[in-house]
Amino acid sequence: MMLNGSQKALRPRIRDSVLVFSRGDILQFFCTMELRVKEFNVPDFVTELIPLLDGTRTVAELEFAMQSSHGYSSEVLADVLGVLSEERLLDRAVPSSITSHRFTRQEQLFEEFIASYPQLPDSPQVLQDRLAQARVVIVGMGGAGSWVLQPLVAAGVGRFDILDPDVVDVTNLNRQVLFTEADLGKSKVNAAAGKALMINTAVQIKAHRQRVESPDDLSTALSSADLIVNCADEPSVVAASDTVAAAAQRAGVAHLVGGAYGGNLGVLGISVIPGQTVCWECVRAETVNDHGRAEMVALKGRTRSGGSLAPVSGIVGNFIAWEALRILLGLPLGLSNQVRELDIMTLEWRVRPVSARPSCTNCSHLA
CATH class of the missing domain: 3.40.50.720 (NAD(P)-binding Rossmann-like Domain)
Structure with missing residues (x-):
């Protein structure tokens, strides 16, 4: 799988609700939002990659950072990101430009909803606007x-x-x-x-x-x-x-x-x-007609x-x-x-x- 220029400009980020654990060449992803566990056998470089998927680096920057890691290739990196996206382990939401406001914590939860439910728009602010209107x-x-x-x-x-x-x-x-x-x-x-x-x-x-x-x-x-x-x-x-x-x-x-x-x-x-x-x-x-009451006569109700x-x-x-x-x-x-x-x-x-x-x-x- 090859990525185009616009895809390489993305900044992939593992969801806040996803915890990642390693054991040898196995990575375990535990999504606390959905109580879901996924395990994968991965090349060595993926273990190094995981801490870098924090939304601060573009895919192009990740390629540069990983180029000397064992088992790395741009095609495998693209495949890894594709699997993480398909498994809903990456954020789908567009990050807010506002750092802190009244509904910050709420919109953080909306980011999780957006990652879980593809029918939702990709902006927490759009969801907040739905409520406001x-x-x-x-x-x-x-x-x-x-x-x-x-x-x-x-x-x-x-x-x-x-x-x-x-x-x-x-x-x-x-x-x-x-x-x-x-x-x-x-x-x-x-x-x-x-x-x-x-x-x-x-x-x-x-x-x-x-x-x-x-x-x-x-x-x-x-x-x-x-x-x-x-x-x-x-x-x-x-x-x-x-x-x-x-x-x-x-x-x-x-x-x-x-x-x-x-x-x-x-x-x-x-x-x-x-x-x-x-x-x-x-x-x-x-x-x-619960309990056959439709055919019964009430003798006592609430007083x-x-x-x-x-x-x-x-x-x-x-x-x-x-x-x-x-x-x-x-x-x-x-x-x-x-x-x-x-x-x-x-x-x-x-x-x-x-x-x-x-x-x-x-x-x-x-x-």
Whole structure:
């Protein structure tokens, strides 16, 4: 394999997440990002080459540095670089010209995403710009919603609409992360918006003290949204998710619905990309008759709100926020086409795959 002039101007760099070990003529590459190990038998010069693959030298400079090493030839060097690239052991991202800024550590992680997923653009700044330009709607600003908003603001998502009819109550303070005693009696959306601006003054956030009762209540917010997340639980999580999903499906907007927590169970919800993943209606059809309940009469339901702690609502809210970022960035999804529940006590996952119904008007083409 021969390299042309433009290829020789590249500055190959082994990914930060890749650790390299040697044993005789064997090199082992351990990618901590993907928990992946690759081993190769290599000529002597490759062991000398590895420390030089730090992004500071062009290929032409590497050729000059290696020319007197045992086993070296320009063709073998080109082959080695080709294999490292094919195995996703080299950075693919264009390095940022800015040495340190608010999102430096985040963009370092984006470099790893870019190396792992070829569908992503080769610039961490482009991914950061995606977040800055995104608009996210969050329905419900309580135990889950406040934990969803905080990390999205910190990550640089630029625009929000948040909806909730309630005021901050003293019983909220044990788990709703954005509120303090000073917020008691204030509307949740106004208090949350104020805290969001304290995290990032560049954020644009519209606070709507509003109860969502029908899909039409979301028409305006969804007209320019990239994603809507349901964190409301009235009249129930399922009913609120029905409303949000119906509005989002009609508008063609990505949505995260069905997330909840209670006792020792965290339900992370379902991510839906209209036309690309199983819809919420198919999830509901799959789960409505769990344990044969469709034919049963309810004798007792909940008589009061379920108990919870900040770590539990935080676990669920942060998982939802992480899925939201995956949607906005174009990363593979973790909560689509399945129902995923976490037992907080045992830390065991319960995962149920869900398929599209052949009769579904939203996603039957996926069946």
